[in-house]
Structure formats: structure tokens, C-alpha cells
Amino acid sequence: MAAHFGRRLYKGAATTAVAAVAVAALSASEAPGVTADGQGRPTAAGATPAPEQPAAGDTATGNSHYYTALPPLKSPNPAPTTAVGLPVADTPSEAGIPATVLAAYKKAEAELRTAKPGCNLPWQLLAAIGKVESGHAGGGRVTADGTTITPILGPVLNGVGFANISDTDHGAYDNDSTYDRAVGPMQFIPSTWKWAGRDGNGDGKKDPNNVFDAALATGHYLCRFGWDLADTRDLRKAILSYNASEDYLNTVLSWMEYYRRGTHTIPDGTGAVPSERGGTGPTPGTPGTTPRPSSPSTPATDTPSTPGAPNGSGGPSTPGTPGKPGGGTSPSPDPTDPAPSKPTLPPSRTDIVDHLKDVDTPQLTARAGDAFTQRISARAETKTGKSLAKVRVRFVITGDTDTVFTGGEKIATVVTGASGVAVAPALQAGEKTGTFTVRALVVGRTVTGLDYRATVTERTADALARTGDTPLSCAPGGEFADQVELKATYEKAAAGKVAATATLVKSADDATANTKGPYFKDADGKPVRTLTDLRTDAKGVLKLPKLYADDTTGTFLLRVTTAGGATLTVELRVAPAGTPASPDPSPSQSPGTDTEPSTAPSPSTTTGSTASA
Template sequence: MKILPTRAASVSRQGLCTALLVASLTTAAVGASPPHNAGGTGDPSPGTDDPQRHPHGVPNLSLPDLRPKRPAPTGSPGSTVDPTGGTADIPATALAAYKNAESLAAKLYPGCHIPWQLIAGIGKVESDHGMMGGGLNTDGSTLRPILGPRLTGGQFELVKDTDGGRWDGDKEYDRAVGPTQFIPSTWESFGADGNGDGVKDPNNIFDATAGTARYLCSGGKDLSDKGDLDKAILSYNNSREYVNAVTAWMHAYQSGDVGSTPDTLPGAPTGGGGTPTPGSSTPAPSTSPTPGSHEPSHTGGNSGGSGNSGGSNGSGNTGNSGKPSGGKTTPPSKPDNPGKPGGDHGGDKPAPSAPVSRLDRIGDQKLEATAGESFDRQLRVRALDSAGKPAPAGTRVRFEVIGLDTAARFADGTRTAIVTPGKDGTATAPKLLAGDKPGTFTVRASVEGRDGSKIAPVDFAATVKAAPAPHADTLVRVGDGDLKAAPQGRFTDKIQIKATDGDKPVADTALTATLLAADGKTAAVDGPFFKDKDGKPLRTLALPRTGKDGVVTLPDLFTDAKTGSYTLRLTTEDGVTLTLKLTVEQAAPQK
């Protein structure tokens, strides 16, 4: 990742202890390294083209101050330590999310051995544990969305929009999202539901940290191994400075001297203020500094528990609120409007009234399809108000494919679809493709918006059956030309047979080759023959199975002293047959 000078310069402002720590960080790992143990099955490692590893923002690379903390002053509210005496403090909700992610990973990826302190190091460097969004609500959502710069190329990676603006509010380019700064396309592959609410929301720190653990553990990594740890962090951000900063914070948290701080910056509003509902397709605009801001504000080299990270100062004010990372000037947030219920927090428009009281399923709960095909019916629900009338305009229904072990997707290739009901309140999901992986999964329909969590979702149980094994209906010879040989010799042309189903090759087809007399019916007792392992003649032979291209090559076919015409018959287990004419004759004398 390209690092701005203001970030790199902060390293020089650390004390002697920090300098000594940096020297040991290049290959630092989680404690002593036991023998390497593969992390077990799970997601494949992200490819080198995954945008998550390329420049997508400017993380805070300030290192922890290793000076001992001072006890909190008597009667000091909130923190258990003096926030000015050390930097290894974590907001209470963030700390709970990190430990929850470690617990989930221990069950899902037991060979990964990921410590919560590593996830906390990512959270610290990427968003100061969510403080760059003003803080956290107790449900894990950020007070304001945390968005990286628009990925338009140049200083950062070029990533055109992949989520329709659902998570980052940008339908032209992607932006890193949430407390652990996931690229939307990467979140689509590695997102997780960390709080068990059925929604994978990168703006919620419980989901974000669970997704971070899943991403770091992918590819069967064992993070107690130094090499795997290094690869995991580099895959999150391909920068040695980034690895050094993350591992420095990890070791600081592993020291055991970790305090709990309040979830919000001093003076920050709580209970919403523009927080998007989990799964909201359009995050509220943020007036907080975002990762990658071009003019980060620093008051020193220490980005500790006081919230001084990435341009946010300890008082809750932002160092560059007028210039978000995209470089465009945005108006300051408006004060609460007493004329509107709940006010107008941070310039957000109040959510439209949506008196939806229930969702009703239309059609059967269960649906089935064969792998590689699409489901024969589209899922439908009806959104109704308390009087049983269709939901009003502005209602949105979210359909989501739930299940890690399914390749099912909607027709546009995504796992989620947002649908506006018609006048009768009916919302119809797009066509659902079964994918190529047999198994079961759930499609959940839920109401989007602030009140959506109060309405029971509707679940559809989906089953993908394995596609029947293809069977060849045709055998053809590969190549042409007469098959001729001289006595006491062999056929010099290799004989290849292709099994097809229509025009598609069929692999793993078993064939039997039989040599017959010229009439194609009588078993041959002389003429062409195969050889067994001892070199003895064989005139009936089970051939190797066809390869992926549907082709099998016959072994050498020899001749004895007899001349004449013969027949080679190829037959599948299903009785599909191909016959070829063989001729054994003396070569014409050369003139």
C-alpha cells in the first residue's frame, strides 16, 4: 500500500522501546511457533487479484507507546485506566467483538489458531476500533459509516462498483467499508454473521471482525506459524509497514494490560445518528474522517485510547470533516430539527414511515433444483400493514441466500437482492440459480429499514440435488483415414475414440474393445490383436476410462501372419457401439 508521508513520519516520534520493537516485527508471530498444523478445510485463499490486498486507503500506522499505564484517577468515569497513560485500551463493544470472532473461528477453523489480539490489531490500524465513525452502539453498529476513499485508480486501486452502492453508497466506484475496511467485493466472498442476526453487515463490528477472522484463516492457514501469519496480514494489505503496525498492536494487546474504554468519543451522540440498519442498501453519509483522507490531522505520534487516530481527535471533533476522502467538499452536519421527530442527525433524512407489520409467504416453503440449473419458481412474499393492507410505497424487501456451503446466486451473481413490492404488496425475488454444489441452504426474506428487525422474516428451505452423471450417447473416432497394416507388424496410426453426449464430451466412460471377423459378428481367432502384460495376444480388452475431453487412446494393435479384413468394435457399459474396419495386407512392391 502506498503510505502518505504524514503516516510514515509518525514512526519516528515513538520512544526507544518502540524502535526496538519495530526491529523484531518483520517476522513476528503469535507467541512461540508450534509445529505447523494446517488450518483445515474452509475458504480458499484470496487470489493475488483480490482488491483487499492492494492500496484501498491510508491506515493509521502509528505504533503503540510501550510506557507503563498509570492507574485511573479516583472517581474517573468510563475507563479502568488513565487514557493518557497508555494506548492498549479498547472500547468495550469492540473488545467483545474481537473475542467473539476468536471464539467463532476456534469452532469453524480449529487449525487456524487466530488470537483475538490479531483481529484487534487490524481494527486498531484500520479504524481505531470504530472510533473513526464516532464510536459504536452496543449492538456493534457504528454511529456513522466508516468509508475509505473512492477507488478510482492512481494512488489507490481501481475498483469499479460491485455492490450497486449497497454498502458504500457509491454506484460508480467501490470504497472500503466498516471498522475493518472491507472492499464490498471481498465482503461478498468472506463476509460473516458474527452476531447471529441473520445479516452480514460490514458496518457492524461483530460481523466485520468475524469476516476478518474468516479472511485471515482462509486457505487452511495456521496463524501460530510465522510464515502463515505474515501471508495472512499481507493478504489484507500488501505492505510491510502495515504488517509491522498490526503485529505491534497485537503484541501490545497480548501483554495482558488491556483496558476497557467507552464505546463513543466524548460528546458523540448515541443511539443512532445516521447509523445504517444492518443490511441497509444505502449507508448514511458520514461527516467523520474516512480512511484515506488526503489531509489527516495529527496531534502526535500516539494513536492510543484517546481516539486520536486517522484525523479524529480526543474531543470527538474531526480533523477534516469538511473534506471526505473523495476530495469533494460536503456541507457540515445540520443541528437537530425540532420540527421533525427525532431530529435530522448529521444531515440524514428521516427514514420514511413504513408501517409494515408482517411478511406472508406466497407459495411453498420448500424448493428444489438440480446442480447447474435454475430453480423453477421465483420466491415471493407479501408485505402487509397491521390492517392487512399492502405495505405503502417506499417499503423494501431483502432476499438473501444464507449458507456458507452453497454456490447458489441470484441471476446477477449476488447473494442478496433488494425488491420493491408492487401495489398489492407482493415482492418477487429475481431468478435463483442453483450453482454447482449440491446441498441445502436458506433464502431469507426480510423488511429493510429501521423497523425491519421487529418484523419476523420469512425463510425458504432450498435444496440443490446433484446432477445425474452424464452418459455417452455417441462414440466417434478421432481422425480419419483407413486403418491398414502389414502382416507380422502393427497399425502405426494411433486409434482414439471420443465419447459424447450430444456435442458435449463425456469423461469417465468405460469402453470395451473387441476384435471380430469381417462380418462384424463372429469373434476373430486370428488377425489383429492386443497384448497382455506378458505379451500374449488379446482380442477382447477393457480400455482405460475416457478423460475430461471424453477421449481414450487404444494401446498398440498388432498383426499376425494372416491377411484380410477384420472389425474392431467399441462398446460402452450402456450398449453404445462403434465399429471400425481393419485391413491387413501385404504392402505393394516398390518400383
């Protein structure tokens, strides 16, 4: 079936009858998770029927344009071996996916399987979106590293037939310093790519024009918020967050199930690029052309796309100029938010939002690597203090921090409940310590936001203990047979990645580094008696380097201290081989020294280490 590549169709356009027949046939083929609604359109099991689809003003993309062509009625399983005498690799059928593009989809699935295993992302979903957005990068017109040969740019988002989105990237991605345009095979707008972009091919860059980068970014985008795509409800939410249209959802589901039934690889550049079906849109390969809807029967209620989704209007218009506007013009775009220039909610609700008010949010503090136990709560109110339900509140993490919300993102949008309160997802601290800000904003309104200060402190331990109890001793001038190994804990749990120092101290009361007795060696083999920049491993274990002894005999002390104040003092004995344990040293003589009074415990009366916190 030919797709509409030269232009977008509004819902209810000329292909509706053809689409209904195609989807009805696909639904009858027992595709898992897909059913048909009363009009023959496929829906995910448990999905909201099409008549209840979101209103254009309350969606991420405004229910805007996208390629509506559905897969052929005939299943591609099994994949053909020949067609008209040509090998399958040369067969430009709908089931054929260009080799590099297919590799990108499958690589993204593999990486998400490790990064977010609970998401259960199938590569066929990425392929379905790639098909709808750009015809698999214009039929696989990509270089060996996956970069599109011709830039795939959507229409200029200047408010003429599409959303009005001023430039957010200074033209870096879309070569337009006045307005934004959707970019690349998966049609991300620059403001969304800024936070959603990923490096999928390992070249150190995040390029929306690279199919590996774009596919991985799409995978992470679909897997945020802890969604499990094996659950049809979460699958539906994820697809609708890309383009909040029931028809878009059904089209993507149709292609995903089609690809699940079988695909085959074709050479790059030989893909079956969808062709135009009427209208006055641009021809494939015409860079920079803005598609124009030409059907006089276009419903007046269809609105231009609104920013916030990775793509806005649903896909490219040509291999060189695909067009799907979307994204957001706010400083911190979120793929689930509508355009600031369009109300998020019905005017009767949004127009009376006056301010946000904090709802007893406690001090936000967590150790590096830990989840914050405190949650941010903000209430949407009118000027008179009346609470408002169903208001979208966007929470944005700003500042030099690697802290994220649960799900791995730095932006989250929450709708206020009946009490008018929006509770942000839990914060997960990264490894960077310091203070950062979480900003709460009302989506679609120029309302002063709320700033919440949050602090990440260093990892700490509250207890240290040796992992063994073997006495530590050696002969003068020798080396200790056993290395000192310790276990750090915090609230009885292993304390990983905790900073520590180790010092061979003069005495129990004098933490100054000793000048005689046991020592470590530096990189040049010279004696050192203080080690800094130590850190426990992921299991809280700290294994110190080998210890050596000079010619001084006696009992010496090694003190290890961690961030958080956990301290352990370990005894080290230097004596000729076969020397029995000596009685307590004279009060006038410190072990291992000639002049200092001793306060060290006697080896005959201690267990080999002492600890304090």
C-alpha cells in the first residue's frame, strides 16, 4: 500500500476508508494486543476508544499530521525469498527495512534491555515509529555510520499551518535561527533533543540526524516514567506521548504488529519510500520545502501541532524535508507538555491559574547514589487561593547535577489532583555532590514558578570492621604477609564508594603520621605513611596496599577513617621471627619510638583492632 510521503493528511481525510479495511483485516489476523474499534481501527487491548481521544488543545502534539498509510493486508511472514526473480535483499517490499536502519533499531533495543530492563522495549516499535516518521530515513539513505545523507527536516514551525515555535537551538540542528523544525529520521525538535538526545553509535556526539542516536533517544523517550511496554496500557501511554492522537497510536500499533510477523533486510538506499497520493505537497528529496495541506475538506477543528513531543506534527514530508513539528518553546521542554502558546487545559480552567504554592515540602537532602525520601508538592491556586484540579505542572531539575527523577529523566509533568496538588516523582541522587534546583512551572501559562533547593551530600559510612582477624605482623625490614582489608557499612548496609584515608599514626592520642615503623610505598617505591583518595568498592570493601617494615621493632597503629566519621585502628607488630608477644611496654616508651610515652594497647590484651565512630 502506498503511503503519503509528500504531505500530511488530517484525520478523516481521503484514506480513511482504505485504512479501515486494512486495519480490520490486520485485526482479524489475531495480532497480539490489537483489537479493532467500531470503525475498524486497531486499538491496543484496554485502550481508550477513538471517540475519547484527547482534545487537540490538551495534547502534546495537538493531534497533528502524520503518515496515515497502514501496512499491507498480507502478512510478511514468512519473509519472501524472491520476488519477480530478484533476491530478497533487492526486494523493496513494505516488510523490507534498510540494513543500517534495522541495525539501529535492534541495537537500541539491546541497550535498553540493559539500561531499563523493566521497559521491555521491542525494536519493532522503533521500526513502526521510524516508518511513520520518515519512511526509515527516506528508504535507508544513510552513511555507513547511520547519518542521513540528506538532512531530514520538518516544515518551518512559523504558525502557518503548524505550531509557532521560535528558534531554540540557534539553528544548530535545523539550520533555522528564527523558527524550529523537526530534525532527523525520528523527527525530534531541537528543544526536545536537548534533553532526550543520546549517543547511539559511540562517536561521542548526540546527533538527531544519525539513526543510531535517534533510535536510542526514542527508546529512552518511550521508556521514561517506569513504563513497561509489555503492558498494553503503558504501551499506549508511551506512543501517545510521542504524538497524542488515537489515529497515530493505531497506525503505529499496526506497523509494529506487521513487523512482528516478519521482516527482511534490504540494502541501504533501496527502501520503498512512501509515495504521495494527491495534494500539492513537495516531491520527495526537495530540501527545505514546507508541506501544505491542500484538501478543502480538512476539518476546521484540526489544529496545528503543539510542541512538547519529540516530533510535533507526526513525521517528515519528504526524504530530504520530512515534516513533523513538535516540542516546546519553554526553557525546559517536556515531551508530554503542550505548547506554551496554546492552553494546556480548557480556557475556563487554565486562564484562572494565578500561582503555585508549596505544600509543606521538607528540606531535600540525600547522600550520593541514594533516593531522596522527601517529595516535592506544589498546589495550583487562583488569585483568591482556590485550589485547581487538572492543571499540568512541570518539574525541571536545573544546575550542575546528575540527579534525576525516577525513570532517569530531568523533566516530569504531573497533573494536579482534586486537591489541586501535584507531587513530583521521587528524586534519585547521582554521584555529583552539591546543591541544585528543582523548578515547578505551570504548563502553558506565564506564572511565576517555585524553586526548590536540593542537596546531595557525599557517601558516608558509620562503621568500619576488618574482614578477617589474623594478627598482622612481620620481621624487621620485611613485608606483612596479609594486606589490611576492611568493610564499611552505613546503617548496617554495605557503604559503597565511600571516601577514606589511612594513616600510620604515632599513638592512639596522636594522629600525626609516624616517622618510623611500617609504611606503604608510593609509585616510585618510596615509603609513605598516609594514603588519601581511597574509596570503598561497590560492596563497601576497602583493601589497602601492601605494608612494609623498616628496622624499628614494636607495636604500631594504622588508623583508617571514612567520610562520615567511621574510624578503625588496627595494630601492626614488627618483631624478629619467633619472638613471643611482649608484655605491655613501659609507660616511658612508646612502641616503635624511643622517646614518646606509649598509649597504644598491648597486643596481649587486645583483639588486634579498635573502632570508633
